[in-house]
Amino acid sequence: MDSSHTRLDYGKMGYGCKHYKRRCMIRAPCCNEIFHCRHCHNESTSDRHELRRQDVQRVICLICDTEQPVAQVCTNCGVNMGEYFCGICKFYDDDIEKKQYHCDNCGICRVGGRENFFHCKKCDACYSMELRDKHSCVENSMRHHCPICYEYLFDSLKETTVLKCGHTMHSKCFQEMMKHEKYTCPICSRSVIDMSKMWRELDEEIESTIMPEDYRNRKVWILCNDCNDTTEVYFHIIGQKCSHCQSYNTRAISRPTIPQ
Structure with a gap:
């Protein structure tokens, strides 16, 4: 040298x-x-x-x-x-x-190598090439605070995770959320992982749990957090299943009533 x-x-x-x-x-x-x-x-x-x-x-x-x-x-x-x-x-x-690089669209320097990232113009953030055409776009998704620790995400030094719904949070915060068995997005309440196995377990539990006579034929309107569909289903104390996407990630939007 x-x-x-x-x-x-x-x-x-x-x-x-x-x-x-x-x-x-x-x-x-x-x-x-x-x-x-x-x-x-x-x-x-x-x-x-x-x-x-x-x-x-x-x-x-x-x-x-x-x-x-x-x-x-x-x-x-x-x-x-x-x-x-x-x-x-x-x-x-x-x-x-x-592997630092400057992103003209973000207006700041990023890490990880320019060849490994692309800038999504709608989300206005750099994402891994693995997410190109495979993520749900949320306008300005990174220009807000982590919903867990409330640190601003856009220029955070910590690694971030893009959820299925398109919202973002710190990867470490996401892992902590999983450890505490919180499986829905803190922002929109959509399921963040494949819950089909748990839904099948709930099917079995509901089938084996008979409701009292007074509530057996009552129906309730629900809103599904996963597909945003609104449906009327039979009320059950364990949970209400969306008839559109089969998810139990739902919320009741009416009182249980007996159909006329």
Whole structure:
């Protein structure tokens, strides 16, 4: 390796914070204070104001302490202040194994490799190629807070999961939800996994559970959370089955009554 490459790589992966490995700090124009990154700024401010990544104009090299305008290479000591650098986001990161890339449609940098993701214009978010033409579109699906932890999803550092209904949440929050046997979307109440086995078990339980005479022939109107169909079915204390999609993920929208 020649001396120019040695200089560029000096200190690589040896500096940074819990969010990013980088060889510079940023000066926040909103408060004129210095932080390792915008997340460090946002987590430390008592008045909860947030720093827009595009607003950063000056950085401080951690190798030679030189403050300078935003650029990838330090004007004084000549090191790469970030192996990955985005001049639009003013973003630095030495850990290029993340496969960072800038998405012009999102307007921010993403991780995972450009070749592995596509931008859905209706959802206005980058999704895995595995979901191309295989997901339910929800307008601006990522521009809201995780329904479990309430962290804003669009620029979250945590991995996200796209549910069958098209809504999104953090993958870790989704896993926790499954551990607690919560199988419906917290936003729209649609089933998030294949529930057919559980529906068959409910069929058997209902068949073996005889309702009292007074309720045996009563009917109730239900709304199905899975297919949005509204039907009139026989009332049962265990649950009401949608006659359209066979789901028990339903809710009663009327009182049980005896048909006239």
